[in-house]
Amino acid sequence: MYELHGTIAVITLNNPPVNSLSAALRQHIAAAVRQAELDPAVTGLVLIGHTKAFSAGADVTEFGTPLQLAEPMLGQLLAHIEACPKPVVAALSGVALGGGLELALACHGRVALETARLGLPEINLGLIPGAGGTQRLPRLAGLSTALAMIQSGAPQTGKQLAESGLLDQVVAEDLLPAALQRAAELARLGAPFPQARERSLDPVLVQKFVSEQQDKLTPRQRLQSAYTAQLEALSAAASDWPEGLRRERELFLQLQSSSQSQALRYQFFAEREAGKLPVVWQAEPRAVHTVAIIGAGTMGAGIAICALNAGLRVILLEQDDAALQRGQQRVTEHYQSRVQAGKMKATVAAAAEARLVPSTDWTQLVQADLVIEAVFEDLAVKQEVFKKIDAHARPGAVLATNTSYLDVDAIAHMTQRPADVLGLHFFSPANVMKLLEVVRGTHTAADVLATGMALGKTLKKLPVLTGNAFGFIGNRIYNAYRKQCEFMLEDGAWPEEVDSALQAFGLAMGPFAVADLSGLDIAWRMRKAQAASRDPRERYVAILDQLCEQGRLGRKTGAGYYSYSAGRQVKTTDAVVRDIITQASTQRGITRHTLTATDIQRRALLAMVNDAALLLAEGVASRASDIDVVLAQGYGFPRWEGGPVFWARQQDRAALEQDLHTMAAQSGHGFKVADLSVLLD
Template sequence: MMDKTASDTNPVQVGIEDGIGLITLDSPPVNALGQAVRQGLLDAITKLDADDAVKVVAIHGAGRMLSAGADIREFGQTPQAPGLPDVLDAIEASATPVIAVIHGVAMGGGLELALAAHARVGMAGAVLGLPEVTLGLLPGAGGTQRLPRLAPLDAAIGIITSGRKLPVEEAAELGLVDRMSAADTPRAAALAAARDVLAGDLATRRTGEIAITPDPAVLEAARTRLAQKRPALAAPLKALEAIAQSGRPIAEGLKAERALFLELMESPDRQGLIHAFQAERAVKRIPESDAEPRPIETAGVIGGGTMGVGIATALLQAGIPVTLIEMSAEGAETARGRIAGNLDGAVKRGKLSEEARAARLEMLTAEVGLDHLAQVDLVIEAVFEDMKVKTQIFRDLDRICKPGAVLGTNTSYLDVNEIAAVTSRPQDVIGLHFFSPAHVMRLLEVVVADKTADDVVATAFALAGRMKKVAVRSGVCDGFIGNRILAHYRKAADYMLEDGASFAQIDRALEAFGFAMGPFAVGDLAGLDIGWATRKRKAPDRPEAERYVEIADRICEQGWFGRKTGRGYYLYDDPKRPVPNPEAEAIVAAERERAGITPRDFTDEEIVARYMTAMISEAARVVGEGIALRPVDVDAVFLFGYGFPRHLGGPLNHADRIGAEALIDRIEDYAKDDPHYWQVPDLLRELAQSGRTFADLNADPNRE
């Protein structure tokens, strides 16, 4: 019989059954190791270890998991005592054997808790990991000292320095888990394992007492590999430095680990990565949060091109039945085949089982004609960017769709107010800007038109959650948040190209800064014809004072659209190793001569400074105009949709590092040559005058 000595409301519950002490973490939803849980754990292990009636202690989690690790509410704060290292040291030092049941999730401090136990039992489906490096830190509660004592050194290095998640079965093979349990519940697994310890069928030992000698050759090879990564971040190298100390007595190794952990706490990488982590949660705070989402049980997608197929795939993966509409039966069948291919890819990546893939495909109907959408709860139009085509579709949807259906447009640039205005129900119309490939990319810009109803906005955010996407609220303007800013700073790259930098140098400089790809490589990947069409659309409204670079137009006129045509700025004879296109370089030289420009040299530092200043300038205008609710919304768009370096936290987080006054000085200096393009945003000047930062605006409740 369980003898509870703590209230059911306590985050850590303690009981004794037949000489077995049971410690249950019960702090929903993820059993985070906040101060109350840490104190409860310390009290529990102290109490049970002092009880002569208790012969073995078992720790498990209530609910879905052991523990997801640190309490995110403590991020950026000094944790209150007891610290997790002290709690785990007390667990390992216990004279009474302690076992941990790993179920659901054991991440970060949750895994470190298990490593401090004297034996570990795993349950099927559990996932383990030490993700601290993804936040600019290292495991600071013994992870770098205990994990290498249990797993082979090269495996331990890979797990710690990458932050990757590993299935419990792999953990068992590596020695992190002593045995797997087939028990029905974590509590049953805990009791069974404890009884095995008492019977002598499950051996226990203190992890810190395992003596190892880390191989210097393995450490050096890892150090070389990590140093060559771009961007070269501090956390993985510091983590490796800590791992190298695991051959010392555990107390000395833990002391070294702690010192390195505290060094990283002060690093700019850590600040940026924490900001990026928190951005995903911050963008959920919207003015429409209190509205009740409309139920979405079925959806329709119009268009079987790349975007429509990706959106349909994403909806199916979220468990939403989809009716896809194409212009012909052949087109509908082709789209169905491409969606099946996407689902096959999800199976290969381990995201879906074969059974789930078959079930998802059963939810798909591919048809011809909009009338098939009469009863769906949500429609997402995903045809090409043509206002006449889109408005005609929405006139038809207005007539066909049932009352209350949400009508979404996947436009990248066009005016959602104009699209909504052709319907008799503008309150039901919203922009849902997915990013390609839509079933992979996490960002979803939710574009709120003037008359969009609050519950439709709430529905879009709820839908994003079901699809495991990061939704960011945007107002209506040409390009919304991301593409509007992109259109501006992309000009800075074109100006530098025409003025003397090569497109390969610009790409290399920005990749070294931290972008996955430079702007010209990205253009080739996306298709140069897309930007060409946008430039032609906007040409009638281009100000006379704006400098216009025609290099990309000349390249497109040759029919070179990038990867899909085998050439653009680069040649793709070997898609894995593109090389600069000599004929594109010749076009650059000819356009410089036509424009009367004498090429000059650019340093990589100047390339990065101009590119980032242009990005920050337009981002500040987007926030100042209210298109984005807060600076963090811009940061999230670029982190999750545009490959912005995560360790920098986003363009406006990075702007705070540079400082408003320094940015203004740059802009005013650049404006000497081009006063039309380089203009100081009003918001940036306001920040400089007030001494405030973009971070201060994120904390301002009036901006929501």
């Protein structure tokens, strides 16, 4: 939209919902700027969006299509604005992200609401800003602020950036009047209007800064080419303007065609798809205003915090006053720490705590729209709890079990209303981890599933639908992966070799470091519960059991697979662990041999891929991409590798299938080779 406010032309960006800079919007802006340039009555211009967005940046759906290259391309549009003979001011509200912020940087002035959120999130797609962001931002806001925004991808508010030099003015309200005033001021001052390109950076200081930041990159950042490219682009900002823009664009295009960026863009769309129920399950969710959480331990308290943060009323139920007090204290300490760290206003924290209703009275459940059981991971215990829930919850309430691997149907059958029961598998810590597996039981009603998915979004989590099978999606695949890693211990690898190889691939932690962190007794307890049903012909690695029998339960006891000194992990395994592993190999009749990092990575990934195909064929996962979302969000799989399914699709199919059969022979009885066509065709 184009309209005059006195002598200032106001160009309103209008591409709902977030003003993505599609080819059509770029053309609209260019035409409106030309119209203002040709109108002698116009002395200045203001670009403005709407309440939710100035612009959220490039339209990702156009990447790799002719539309991305349709003229004017974003760089051409920004050059046009920068060269405009009349001052152009950006009025920023809502979000100004990526190309949207780059558009604002090319303007001659910027006015923002305090609440506006400005950022360059390209790193989340394995990219760097590609329309001058790495060149203009350091000139306007300095190297440190520029790198912090580019490297983290996280937006900052107008208020936070008020003193950065990036913004001419930050206002609490009346954005358009302030922007009109700034455009009029610049018009009165006359050309040349302020431009980032006219500012220079000291090449010596830039190179010193870039070198220091290169040394600070984490191991996982070093695995991602975009982080190095960010620093290369900032280094180019010390060059002359055309050369800096040329180098930035060259790096952007290299990254855009890279497998890492393709994987991250795949994850971007997969995450959005994961939150949608398949058509057969789509229904209107039930209303949820009050949530009852049974169990105030670490998990229950974390779920309570999520619900309180979302504005829900929470009934926190425990079996006795002492346990309830401990749970309430966990919630209180969380909010106190947030306030003390300056991450939450005291009034917001107080309002959240005021919505918490601690109780030991089961009759309170009648008030709840949704009941979440979060007690000890034991089927008999959970079944007893659900009998009580069934007796006290109101008709129509949704009943959820927070289980990580137990049979949801076996729990639902303890009630008279299995259609109202589903699983909600929160990941620990529940108030931090984004992933939420929404588990469909045999009798779960469609509107109950819809309620679970809607709740996940209300809690600002990423809900993924899964069928009711042991371990659901995530723990089922992780169990296959962990088991294969244990086989490799018997075959010849040491725990540190397995962990190191998988971290080198990009996993956040290796399986044995993870086991020590979570506590070996958790897996040991589960193994003992399954012992009666285990097929004696299957290859079973007892190394973990033997560690537990010696009191080595992980970090909490100072030793597990690794030893710990002052809380820090000793890098190599000790003689006790190596002796247990060596004896296990001997008892299995295996001659130990060296496994390379590539061997380890491929076997671990093949184990994931094989179970992913089985899950999809069994209908436990609705979409192959859901599996990749779960592994990336809940299990530390590197997002820049896309997930095990995405990884498999980049491999030679014949080699994958041959290696799977080889691994099946190594794994022994019970290893079922999946038909990969369900993933790859």
